Amino acid sequence: MTQAIRLYGTPLSNYYNKVKIALLEQNRPFEEILVRPTDRWPEGSPTGKVPYLETPDGCLVFESQAIIEYLEETRGQAPSLYPVDAVERARCRELISYLELYLELPARRLYGAAFWGGTLAPGLAEEVTADVARGLVYLARRADFLPWLCGHDFTHADAAAWAHFATMKRALQFVGAASLLQDVLPPLADYLEKLLNRASIQRxxxxxxxxxRQRFGKASPA
Ligand SMILES: N[C@@H](CCC(=O)N[C@@H](CS)C(=O)NCC(=O)O)C(=O)O
Known part of the structure; x- marks a missing residue:
């Protein structure tokens, strides 16, 4: 008998959560294996980062977007989280790139100080908020909030958006820029509320x- 898909990582990781939301939305049985990033190879991933996924045959897939594509290719009767139209599918992938390259990666420079007790280098908050504001403009040019980022149906772009914005919001709060997201992109406030109505995101x-709470002994701010 083949085993269920195994997802390795931690619920504190936004990239892990992007994949987990996709698995839940597709109603795929999966097991979660709690591992923290490690630079011991081959114990973890080639980059030391999470998430990674073990297929029912025991093969490993690394990098969240590669995992998403694997899930799509092996979905069988499960619903696709990409639009039907090829150009819209391309736009969906494009939006994920904007979220990750121009929003999450710049914001990540704050995570050491915001989440792990590191020091905040002088000028970093200003640099990051300027970069994130620019990234939001890129996203605004191509997302349509109808009500989802890429049309009328929930897609992988929305799974990535919740995962990344939830983490970014906490980091921006830490540097006193809590309102940046909705100031630059006003539809985001309602959109993020709407995402919270989905069972996959609530879980x-x-x-x-x-x-x-287990890791830090206090309530999460998000
Ligand atoms: N490009 C990677 C990014 C994954 C990533 O940055 N994971 C973070 C957790 S959210 C991590 O493992 N960080 C630990 C490290 O950088 O050593 C992906 O899409 O999977």
């Missing part, structure tokens, strides 16, 4: 809060 947020 992912609840698991994040449980892990946060």
């Amino acid at each position: 992912t947020q609840a698991d994040l809060r449980v892990e946060f």
